Amino acid sequence: MHEEIKDILKRNNLSVTGSREKILSLFLSKAGALAHGDIEKKAGEKFDRVTVYRTLQTFVDKGIIHAIPTADNSIRYALCKDDCSGGHHHDHHIHFVCNHCGNTYCLDDVVTPEVRLPNGYTTSQIEVVVEGTCKACNK
Amino acid sequence: MHEEIKDILKRNNLSVTGSREKILSLFLSKAGALAHGDIEKKAGEKFDRVTVYRTLQTFVDKGIIHAIPTADNSIRYALCKDDCSGGHHHDHHIHFVCNHCGNTYCLDDVVTPEVRLPNGYTTSQIEVVVEGTCKACNK
DNA sequence: TAATATTTTGCAACAATGTTGCTTTTTTCC
DNA sequence: GGAAAAAAGCAACATTGTTGCAAAATATTA
Ligand SMILES: [Mn+2]
Ligand SMILES: [Mn+2]
Ligand SMILES: [Zn+2]
Ligand SMILES: [Zn+2]
Numbered sequence: 001m002h003e004e005i006k007d008i009l010k011r012n013n014l015s016v017t018g019s020r021e022k023i024l025s026l027f028l029s030k031a032g033a034l035a036h037g038d039i040e041k042k043a044g045e046k047f048d049r050v051t052v053y054r055t056l057q058t059f060v061d062k063g064i065i066h067a068i069p070t071a072d073n074s075i076r077y078a079l080c081k082d083d084c085s086g087g088h089h090h091d092h093h094i095h096f097v098c099n100h101c102g103n104t105y106c107l108d109d110v111v112t113p114e115v116r117l118p119n120g121y122t123t124s125q126i127e128v129v130v131e132g133t134c135k136a137c138n139k
Numbered sequence: 140m141h142e143e144i145k146d147i148l149k150r151n152n153l154s155v156t157g158s159r160e161k162i163l164s165l166f167l168s169k170a171g172a173l174a175h176g177d178i179e180k181k182a183g184e185k186f187d188r189v190t191v192y193r194t195l196q197t198f199v200d201k202g203i204i205h206a207i208p209t210a211d212n213s214i215r216y217a218l219c220k221d222d223c224s225g226g227h228h229h230d231h232h233i234h235f236v237c238n239h240c241g242n243t244y245c246l247d248d249v250v251t252p253e254v255r256l257p258n259g260y261t262t263s264q265i266e267v268v269v270e271g272t273c274k275a276c277n278k
Numbered sequence: 279t280a281a282t283a284t285t286t287t288g289c290a291a292c293a294a295t296g297t298t299g300c301t302t303t304t305t306t307c308c
Numbered sequence: 309g310g311a312a313a314a315a316a317g318c319a320a321c322a323t324t325g326t327t328g329c330a331a332a333a334t335a336t337t338a
Contacts, residue, residue: 015306015315017315019315019316036295048316051316053297054315069208070208071206096260115249118246118274120278121235121269121274122271123270124272127210129265130254130262130266131263131265131266132260132263154334154335156333157333158287159286175324186288187289190288192325
């Protein structure tokens with residue numbers, strides 16, 4: 001596990017530092033997405049608030065994580081699939097926010113649907129966020 | 140025009156006040172959505188910042204406007220169609236953010252697409268935000 | 279219309295979130 | 309191990325959002 005983290009950092013030409021290891025480990029040990037606040041709380045005792053911001057920004061720039069926009073206006077982040085490396089994001093999946101447990105998941109197998117726009121509009125990206133009750137909470 | 144504003148407020152059991160008239164007029168005179176910041180700037184000389192927040196919240200509660208989540212995490216608001224009144228929102232349209240002019244539009248004629256979720260998930264709401272270049276900017 | 283009850287506003291104070299410059303520390307590379 | 313480069317910490321600040329309360333405006337009733 002620990003080696004995997006170093007691998008990810010090196011693969012992205014990032015130096016291996018405590019905060020990066022810590023924050024990356026948070027993502028790897030959690031299925032869903034993490035809100036900025038969660039990360040700050042869990043990493044914040046050991047690392048400065050500013051460092052958390054800069055680390056997350058670095059990870060987004062490198063294509064290691066991606067931001068998920070939600071209705072309550074609190075950014076969440078989740079790990080990208082491997083083919084996002086290099087600063088270009090290719091996340092063609094949708095996101096699911098559970099109103100019951102509050103978790104946010106990447107539904108990697110659900111492809112973003114086609115959207116027929118009126119004439120004149122051109123598309124560069126489509127974001128789909130579904131709200132509802134997740135698998136675990138429906139049991 | 141001014142009578143229309145009063146009508147909307149009265150229909151929603153809201154008392155007619157300066158800030159509500161002003162903010163509502165901003166929405167009626169603009170095709171697209173307004174960011175909170177825009178509203179604060181345009182209404183802020185005359186009204187307190189807190190009043191702007193409370194007015195927008197009131198409008199959302201009443202179903203006069205709805206919030207649009209965007210990737211840059213700045214809430215935008217747009218007028219609801221008439222059938223939203225009463226605090227229940229029924230906005231089954233998608234939103235379009237133009238990367239060129241920065242405007243955000245409700246595409247009222249584009250119905251939210253069906254999304255096939257994995258077994259176990261249940262849906263209560265679907266948000267679709269498309270980014271690209273708008274009609275006006277493509278000309 | 280005037281008096282009263284209700285609602286809204288502004289203000290102040292505060293909390294939370296995000297940003298920047300600069301110095302010190304850590305990491306990388308030779 | 310030492311030099312160069314990168315990251316972290318710190319402090320200060322800016323922006324955004326929230327709350328309680330007194331004053332003002334609006335609605336209601338007589
Ligand atoms: Mn995702
Ligand atoms: Mn809309
Ligand atoms: Zn759940
Ligand atoms: Zn445009």
